[in-house]
Amino acid sequence: MSVSATIAHATAALAEAGVVSARTDAELLAAHVLATTRGRLLLAPDLTEEQHREYASLIAARESRVPLQHLTGRAAFRHLDLAVGPGVFVPRPETELLVEWGLAWLRGHTADPVVVDLCAGSGAIALSVATEHPGADVYAVERDPAALAWLRRNAAEAPVTVLAGDVIDPATLADLDGRVDLVLCNPPYVPLTAAGQLSVEVTEHDPAVAVFGGPDGLDLIRPLVGRVAALLAPGGAFGVEHDDTHGGAVPALLRADGRFERVRLHHDLAGRPRFTTARRAGGWQDGAP
Numbered sequence: 613m614s615v616s617a618t619i620a621h622a623t624a625a626l627a628e629a630g631v632v633s634a635r636t637d638a639e640l641l642a643a644h645v646l647a648t649t650r651g652r653l654l655l656a657p658d659l660t661e662e663q664h665r666e667y668a669s670l671i672a673a674r675e676s677r678v679p680l681q682h683l684t685g686r687a688a689f690r691h692l693d694l695a696v697g698p699g700v701f702v703p704r705p706e707t708e709l710l711v712e713w714g715l716a717w718l719r720g721h722t723a724d725p726v727v728v729d730l731c732a733g734s735g736a737i738a739l740s741v742a743t744e745h746p747g748a749d750v751y752a753v754e755r756d757p758a759a760l761a762w763l764r765r766n767a768a769e770a771p772v773t774v775l776a777g778d779v780i781d782p783a784t785l786a787d788l789d790g791r792v793d794l795v796l797c798n799p800p801y802v803p804l805t806a807a808g809q810l811s812v813e814v815t816e817h818d819p820a821v822a823v824f825g826g827p828d829g830l831d832l833i834r835p836l837v838g839r840v841a842a843l844l845a846p847g848g849a850f851g852v853e854h855d856d857t858h859g860g861a862v863p864a865l866l867r868a869d870g871r872f873e874r875v876r877l878h879h880d881l882a883g884r885p886r887f888t889t890a891r892r893a894g895g896w897q898d899g900a901p
């Protein structure tokens with residue numbers, strides 16, 4: 613069977629299993645087996661018998677809703693190709709918006725900033741800042757041992773300091789208190805009440821500690837606000853991703869703390885509230901976060 617016929621067959625099987633991105637996933641898994649890129653699939657030779665077997669087993673796993681990124685072992689994020697798998701949250705495209713905002717903020721400020729990624733997971737945010745804003749002194753904090761192993765692997769060659777710790781513990785990064793220029797955070801924020809609306813890929817394969825933020829989703833963000841206020845230098849900036857139901861609650865938490873100004877809600881391309889930014893009051897710098 614030709615590569616295109618094999619992919620068409622797999623696409624039908626994935627669609628039948630309810631995989632939304634059936635064609636894309638069938639192509640990406642074929643590219644993975646053939647060690648080529650999706651764009652070059654048409655030029656690839658037919659699959660060998662062994663490759664057919666490997667492809668069939670990957671398609672069967674995807675039919676049972678194992679995430680595509682766990683099957684290929686890789687996740688694309690901005691300019692990065694991250695190693696991912698069981699035990700670590702697969703980075704999402706919407707988080708690229710938070711990073712985009714953070715990088716734009718850095719461009720208007722100091723050339724050698726101190727940047728902290730709280731709840732670092734695979735390292736998507738920290739590694740993006742380190743590669744796209746050379747000169748930044750970047751710290752990545754993660755508590756979960758399984759996620760930490762992936763983070764350390766991804767950050768092995770990168771100028772990022774990895775720390776095992778609880779982001780709301782005042783002892784974590786205490787030596788940086790009052791000195792951080794930018795804090796970015798994609799915390800666990802899905803309300804437990806929304807668990808029934810999530811896909812099998814999320815409920816069975818993303819770690820629960822990475823996804824859920826307690827009954828209303830704010831269990832971590834609530835204490836985080838005060839910890840970030842302590843970390844930031846006057847005029848420093850904070851960007852935090854949150855649930856699309858938190859468009860009122862997260863800005864309100866930042867305003868209620870009393871140490872933040874210019875609190876702004878940002879929407880994703882579908883118009884949903886996606887992240888909130890603010891500036892640590894007390895600084896001399898100009899320019900909006």
Ligand SMILES: C[S@@+](CC[C@H](N)C(=O)[O-])C[C@H]1O[C@@H](n2cnc3c(N)ncnc32)[C@H](O)[C@@H]1O
Nearest residue numbers: 701703731732733754755756759778779798822
């Ligand atoms: C939604 S994931 C985000 C991962 C990564 N930053 C990204 O955007 O793909 C949240 C991460 O926070 C970690 N985490 C949860 N609670 C934490 C805590 N109190 N301290 C440190 N890390 C925590 C989880 O283990 C998980 O890796």
